[in-house]
Amino acid sequence: MRNCFQFQNLSVLGHGIAVMRKAALLYKEKCDGFVLPDWFRENLGWIIKQAHDWKTIKRYAVWHDVGKPYCRIVDENGKQHFPGHAEKSKEIFLEKVCPNKVVGDLIGNDMVLHTIKSEQLTSLLANGFAKQDAFTLLIVAFAELHANAEMFGGVESVGFKMKYKQLDKRGKQILGYFKE
Secondary structure, X not given: OOOOEXXXXXXXXXXXXXXXXXHHHHHOOOOOOXXXXXXXXXXXXXXXXXXXXXXXXXXXXXXXXXXXXXXXXXXXXXXXXXXOHHHHHHHHHHHHHOOOHHHHHHHHXXXXXXXXXXXXXXXXXXXXXXXXXXHHHHHXXXXXXXXXXXXXXXXXXXXXXXXXXXXXXXXXXXXXXXXO
16 A cells, blocks of 8 residues: 555555545544535534444545555556456455454445445435445545545646535435435
8 A cells, every 4th residue: 555656646555544634624523624515514513423433434544445556557648547446445455454344345335425326326325325334435535535635636626526516416415315
């Protein structure tokens, strides 16, 4: 993890630590400097109570990309990609780091909120997707978005705004499902 670079001089491990630090701020309800939807800020205390404990969130945030060095490819333009990294990260975490199934499942679902469509999330929630998992993934997804902001070109960049919009939609959907 130290020798695989996610972005310029930021290793995969450094990225995990950066995400954990952002998650810690959100977990402590310290949102200054974060670009967050109003619904998230207004419900953050409730969201935290629904999520896993801090020890679980911390472990998940730090180790969520542990599999990236095992699935890294570089395309013809020199851009790196990590296909299937969430599932590989789950596998590596459980086999080589810690046999904690809860954290392993969170790692395996790390990309869900970043990529899932509305109807897919509806199906996932209807089929028993755990509330604690959903809200933990949501907290860490916003933490990761902010930890990665520089890589996207800042919070005003198109990349940041696209990822923010996806999290805003899926987060509202999760909140509506569990809070009603």
